[in-house]
Amino acid sequence: MLELQNVSLKFEEKSILNDLSLTISQGEIVGIVGKSGVGKTSLLKVMSAHLTVNSGKIIFNGKLLIGPNEKLIPGYEDLQVVNQDFALDPYHSVEENVREKVLHLPKKEQLILIDEVLSLVELNDLRLQKAHLLSGGEQQRLALARALACEPTFIFLDEPFVHLDQALRFRIMNYLIRLNEIRNTTIVLVSHDGAELMGLVNRMLHLENGAIIRDDHPYNLFYQPSTTEEGELLGTINEIQNNGKQILFRPNEYSLDSGEDKIEVVFKRSLNTGLIVLNYFESADGTNIVLSDKNEMNTINYFYIQKKNEYKS
Incomplete structure (x- = not known):
């Protein structure tokens, strides 16, 4: 278990984290979302003991962690972090970069694990480069391979999918889920695009102004956003005023048959994304609305908002 107790962090006079407390249990997969510059990367570095805080404590399995100001080599083996700077040995080969992380294993097991992680991130053909x-993108995948090779208790990933194509992104997501299921590895991911974390995490934190303003299941952040800004962190969100009330709803939260809030619209255009068709409408008051379907909805002139129920564990 990892605990942050009343942690505050400042850079010069700028406050980054403000009296933040947080507990992450073994085996969780946690996503951290927020706008650029709110402190997501700093929070990740604090949790992995790669930043020294101004006040507060970081405790891992009952042990007080110390930051780089007090520790010659920052970090801990059980807490592996993949930052956006990758931290590779630039003049070592791909294979050598991974081998450095598995030297404690017998040679045969080293080779097996190196092959496994390089195959996962599709770098086998570049192992001598x-x-x-x-x-x-290749450097990012190598940094991820190095972290996975350590078989850590906790792994922290900062924007891990930003340079990856969709197929490789899904492959690594599935590997992380299996890693969590088989080894009970705790995974903490930071992303400015919460939508890419939806199918991966089982807990999501919304960070704003150095504080966690929401800690909930990702389903609830997606379908029950507190504000338009929060909703936009996880993808397209519609906002409309109807009968004097503000309604936030996703493109799939509607019915053509019945419902409480009927919205009259004019079809404008559609965009076929391959898996779904995004249909763009305009309401009577000029509000732009997006609805998703498997087909173009050019004959539709009204719909009913149909909100999803809250997820309860």
Whole structure:
């Protein structure tokens, strides 16, 4: 278990984290979302003991963690972090970069684990390439392979999918889920795009102004956003005024048959994304609305808002 107790962090005179307390239990998969510059990366570095806080405590399994101001080599083996700077050995090969993390294992097991993680991130063909010659996306995948090779108790990932194509992103997501199921590895991910974390995490934190303003199941953040801004962190959200009340709803929260709030609209255009068609409408008061369906909805002139129920564990 990882605990942050009344943690505050400042850079010069700027406050980054404000008296923040948080507990993450073993085996959770936690997503941290928020706008750029709210302190997501700093929070990740604090949790992994790569930043020294101004006040407060970080406790891992009952042990007080110390930051780089007091520790010659920052961090702990059980807490592996993949930052956006990747922290690779640039003049070592891909294989050597991973081997550095598994030297405690017998040689045969080293080779097996190196093959496994390089296959996962699709770098087997580049295993002899020097790290500084890799593209940005390849360096990110190598940094992830290094972290996974350590078989840590906690793994912290900062924007882990930003340079990956969709197929590889889904493959790594599935691997992380299996890792969590088989080894009970705790995974904490930071993203400015909460939608990409929806199918992966079982808990989501919304960070704003150095504080966690919401801690909930991702389903509830998606379908029950507190504000338009919170809703936009997880994808397209519609906002409309109807009968004097504000309603926030996702493109799939509607019915064509019945419901409480009937909205009359004019079809404008559609966008076929492959899996679904996004249909763009305008309401009577000029509000733009997006509805999703498997087909174009050019004959539709009204719909009913149909909100999803709250998720309760």
